Amino acid sequence: MPLCFQELVTPLLIDGAVSPLSPQSPLSASFTSVLPYHKDSGILSEAEAKKAQKALADGNLLEVVFAAIETLRRVPSTRVNIAVTGDSGNGMSTFINALRGIGHEEEASAPTGVVRTTQTRASYSFSCFPDVVLWDLPGMGATSQSLEDYIVEMQFSQYDLFIIIASEQFSMNHVMLAKAIEEMGKKFYIVWTKLDMDLSTRMLTEGQLMKNIRENILENLQKTRVRKPPIFLISSLEPSWHDFPKLRDTLKEDLSDIRYHGPLQNLFHAYKEIINDKVTYLQEKIATNSFQNTPGMRDIDDLAECLKTYRLSFGVNDESLQQLARSMGKESSEYKAIMKSQDLQAVITRGWKLKCLTCRVMKMFLILLSYIPSLDALIAPYIRQEKHNRMLEGVAEDTMTVLKKVLKDFTSS
Template identity: 60%
Template sequence: MESCVFPKEIAINMEKALGGGNLLEVVSVVRGTLKKASNAPVSIAVTGDSGNGMSSFINALRGIGHEEEDSAPTGVVRTTQIPTRYFSPHFPNVVLWDLPGTGAAIQSLENYMEEMKFSQYDLFIIIASEQFSMNLAKLAKIIQGLGKRFYVVWTKLDRDLSTSALLEERLLKNIWENIRETLQNEGVCEPNIFLVSSLEPLLHDFPKLRGTLHRDISDIRYHGPLESLSHIYEKAIKDKVTTCRGKIASKSFDTLGIWNADDLEESLMAYRSLFGVDDESLQQMAQSMGKPMEEYRAIMKSRDLYSVLREDWPLSCMNCNTVSCLYSFLRCIPLLGDFIFNSLRKWKHRRLLEIVAKDTRAILKKILTQSII
């Protein structure tokens, strides 16, 4: 996933759509991009100390028995000698990598990390049983340093429950606290911790593990594209604001679709139209998204001039009757009056522009979130 290259044509199409204030085209680009992302491959590495039951866990996660033909080999001795990949219909386009366990044959965890090519995996599952060793805590610290997601999964819980004299609730709490404290001693932020039995994949934390894994796989797939699309619309909006500010500075209001620059209501509608967040464009976009238009209007400050003035006190102050009378007085003063009046008018337009741009960002963010398949 880290090596995915965001297609240049998508960026061009997105910028073009935003530049023209065409939200319908933006929705089309976003949906097409995220649809492709939904099928992107994800690599998950299952690792841990030798003998902790990584292969058994993979079989349980895949929902198959040890005796089936394509199951991961299991045994009391180290059975996995090289990274081996497995697939599961429960996790489409996901590769589960069964890594050789860390052990005496590996000189150091750093060498293990390089040999196993940790950088190629999107998520790690650290398997533990009997005890959560310092070796595993250090392994977790290495993975955390790479900025990767990881879980700690305690397997063979069935054996622990059958041999311990403690009540189940106390035993589970002791195991969980031991893992957490060992990780904290190594400076590792607390990850997701699951206590499971590979022989009983319907009990204990196994269902919770599956659900969390599905959500994280989705996040991994969409994180890169969503981040790229966010950068694109941020840049496009920033460029558009810069262009509009230049026209405001040169008093070229007619090129912005504004004929009476002192009419804030007309100006607000013109800016909304320029950015494609006017009511007509919002209605079309909302229909395309299958959502009510009010869902998008509700997050906007620029719904109408009344809403803007109610929520933006600096602009409201500049538009009150007292200040309006002051404007009229200032215009009577040669040169200085015109300068002050024009400066204040430009300030009000820049303020309106920023409010509409901020609303546009909020709507685009909502479109991205709602477009995740």
């Protein structure tokens, strides 16, 4: 029976009976009435985009998450192209067969042999992942071409992930491949494929040998300042031993990240635009002092109470976070831990500007200023506006942070 990745876990189904919390604070309601519509909302239909805009405007984060998850569930499986490359003779084709869980004698297997067998790139499918294609590339030593020509001829730009195969030694070809792939902004693994041979010929324990191999790979990569990649030491003849199971698990996780990366970035961009529109709208109200009589803003100099109103307006108040956490099967503390606007002190300490505006010296200055009405009328409103702007920006940033965590957790589940 072929070795195969487990099916991706079906993400948590949200109970549709739960009624999304809708704070509808006066600040939210007033923004909803002047809501702009962004035509370029990517994977969202016009109706979905308008619904998301209204939900974010209302501070109904749970409804935003519901809609986003439904959108992500409809995203078709994206084809993922994985390139297997390295030096000739490193056992790339044998590795591909082992990863696919088939023997070299089977009809669909990649050809293997003691002589060079891969002259042109060839593609192979995964039986358990029909939308994943493994590309067996000719080794770097197959021709006398330069690295630049090899990258162009092998069409590196089309691959989503690279697996660099090495054995016996980690050569300069491997290092330069890793450097080139990193400069393209692509993810890659280093896979050492003939650990069984190393163990049979070296007078070292398995642990010490594996440690030496890893250190040698990292030492060579560091010479060209290549970041530390995932490194797996395996035997292609023993696909259930050493790092092979870890390789499968890592690949399964990364396949999910690759598939969802584009749609997630698209959603984040759309949501950020809506949140920025809301921030701009509220900042205009702050600048014109037109929110003084808004419920929840009884005293615009009571920053702690105003912060609560802003958090309610964006849907990141405690009650909203608790309902969101229950719906996602999480603890609200997970979301609160990544927020920087949980309370006034947290907001103040996050940036020097607000810290200066609320320090004791500034408070004394404002008290003295109140005795000079002509100056007080000019300076005090500006200082008040800056305080509120900093708080507002912090709450808006936390809204995006929570949204990103919720949706990333969903796609990785």
